[in-house]
Amino acid sequence: MRTIQNKPEVLAPAGTLEKLKVAIDYGADAVYIGGDAYGLRTRAGNFSFDQMREGVAYAHARHAKVYVAANIVAHEGDTAGAGRFFQTLREIGIDAVIVSDPALIEIAILEAPGLPVHLSTQASAANYETLNFWQSEGLERVVLAREVGIEEIKEMRRHTDVQIEAFIHGAMCIGYSGRCVLSNHMSMRDANRGGCAQNCRWKYDLFEMPTAGQREEETDAKTPFTMSAVDMAMIEHIPDLIEAGVNSFKIEGRMKSIHYVSTVANVYRQAVDSYCADPEHYQLDPAWVDELWKVAQREMSTGFYYGTPTADDELFGKRRKRPSYAFVGEVMAYDPAKKLATIRQRNNFGVGDQIEFYGPHFTHHTETLTQLWDEDYDILLRAPDAMMICKVPVTQPVKPGDMLRRANQLV
Structure with a gap:
């Protein structure tokens, strides 16, 4: 082989x-x-x-x-x-x-x-x-x-x-x-010296100007484009x-x-x-x-x-596809006796959400969140505060460093 x-x-x-x-x-x-x-x-x-x-x-x-x-x-x-x-x-x-x-x-x-x-x-x-x-x-x-x-x-x-x-x-x-001068020209920020303003990602419209200074025709404003x-x-x-x-x-x-x-x-x-x-x-x-x-x-x-x-x-035009998950947190600790994970929140999540845990070596498993507590074990319905520490029950073991995603509706 x-x-x-x-x-x-x-x-x-x-x-x-x-x-x-x-x-x-x-x-x-x-x-x-x-x-x-x-x-x-x-x-x-x-x-x-x-x-x-x-x-x-x-x-x-x-x-x-x-x-x-x-x-x-x-x-x-x-x-x-x-x-x-x-x-x-x-x-x-x-x-x-x-x-x-x-x-x-x-x-x-x-x-x-x-x-x-x-x-x-x-x-x-x-x-x-x-x-x-x-x-x-x-x-x-x-x-x-x-x-x-x-x-x-x-x-x-x-x-x-x-x-x-x-x-x-x-x-x-x-x-x-990567050698661009749009940022220099439009924003006075030198992309080639670390200051790129990402002007190519801005939204633009097109105009037809057959005579200098005369705007003849405008594109549909609902379909702006980028140079991106x-x-x-x-x-x-x-x-x-x-x-x-x-x-x-x-x-x-x-x-x-x-x-x-x-x-x-x-x-x-x-x-x-x-x-x-x-x-x-x-x-x-x-x-x-x-x-x-x-x-x-x-x-x-x-x-x-x-x-x-x-x-x-x-x-x-419109995006053809969007990400299917939102990042919501990372595992800080796991208690195998209580089957409880300690989480540092990175985005709003709460009871009823479908949460995917993933880790190194391509490990994955999905949980529907049934309970949620803050670090003092007070009951929560949502974890709204950035970087807050909270605890969730899990049905499978997780490890410090594992990440959490919340499933979104795929568009």
């Missing part, structure tokens, strides 16, 4: 220390985070050096890795202090830094030798000559441009042995490899990615919730492990696809992997 020896890495986003721990607990081999400088997600919960130390200790104790994104397009003055920043990352034990700007790459290599450098997708690497160039400069991994197709990846692998990382799930920028792509999901094509030679499967979403991070990491962990264990008998589990629809997201497509996206891969 053939097995895959070089199993690809499942790489999850971690916008906070909590998300880092959740991602690893739910199956990620590695996480990528941001620091207080040089990254493209200034509004994410970026890490202080002390938080990085705690995150690295947590990850390394569980045989996982931590990468830091420092992928801005640097303007004059932006590189000040970068050498010391990279040196500190090396001292903390960060496993690699993800960089796009050549000046920052050079600073990392020269001033923090021994710190592995990965090329960011912002650099738009889309051919094997480019991959070989960056490898010759000392980089060990390249995150491919998001516009690269499966056949192109196969060609790259035939001509290079540099590690290849590729996005396989999450929100996709409408700009070429749907989300990527390659769950149905794991064999193609592995056989093409992708070494790291990257999930987008450093600003997403622990519900998203835990669910998506859990799904791709199962798919990768299943294929690598027995490629000949691998089958897509429909439950994996259903699971991805339990988290908040847009419609899903395969991006550029199998051809140029069409209008179906952009957001026009």
